[in-house]
Amino acid sequence: MLQVKNLNKSFGDNKVLDNISFEVNSGEVCVLLGKSGVGKTTILRCINGLEDFDEGEIIVDNCVMKDKSHISKNRDKIGMVFQNFNLFPHMSVLENIISAPINVLKKSKEEATKEAKEILKMVDLEDKINAYPYELSGGQCQRVAIARACALTPKILCFDEPTSALDVDSIEKVSKIIRDLKSKGMAILIITHDIGFANNIKDKIIKIGG
Ligand SMILES: Nc1ncnc2c1ncn2[C@@H]1O[C@H](COP(=O)(O)OP(=O)(O)O)[C@@H](O)[C@H]1O
Ligand SMILES: [Mg+2]
Structure with a gap:
């Protein structure tokens, strides 16, 4: 890949x-x-x-x-989860995720929102859909960054130092997400x-x- x-x-x-x-x-x-x-x-x-x-x-x-x-x-084709996550601070979790599918892939807001909800389920953040990045922990921000990258259905997902800012519990969660993505056939570079x-x-x- x-x-x-x-x-x-x-x-x-x-x-x-x-x-x-x-x-x-x-x-x-x-x-x-x-x-x-x-x-x-x-x-x-x-x-x-x-x-x-x-x-x-x-x-x-x-x-x-x-x-x-x-x-x-x-x-x-290439998704990126940056070391400092690079979320848009003025946008909610949902807006962070649907922005590129709407603006780049020209999806409708309805379709992008439906897909975002499915991805948020995968990263276990359905309850944070309307939260803003400043209301989230580092581990939650990282999972939003993963969700945002996945919304563009990349074939390769790259992570820069995914564990550097995380506690043990968050590292376990991100490890599980990475295994899920791998089992769906994504190529992962860490x-x-x-x-x-x-x-x-x-x-x-x-x-x-x-
Ligand atoms: N835009 C840049 N201009 C000049 N030097 C850079 C730039 N980006 C990185 N470097 C240098 O390249 C080297 C590698 O940096 P980096 O890729 O960030 O390393 P790592 O991620 O392994 O810690 C460092 O010596 C850094 O100072
Ligand atoms: Mg580095």
């Missing part, structure tokens, strides 16, 4: 990504494990078309992408420095930066 081939990227003299290659199949959880500063977030930003890369290829669902503009055109979580959730682990 996702192949990263010989990805290279420098910021000025700082070579951050040196020939990174890995692949993630449908229904597979791939963990990229590495210390702080080795370039993990940069890899996700390249995959999401937020950052240009110098050399290499990113192949998504058999489409070869050699630069950021290609990826921007295929963005709907970036973390949390070795315990990585071992618990992984189908395979790729070590970045030695």
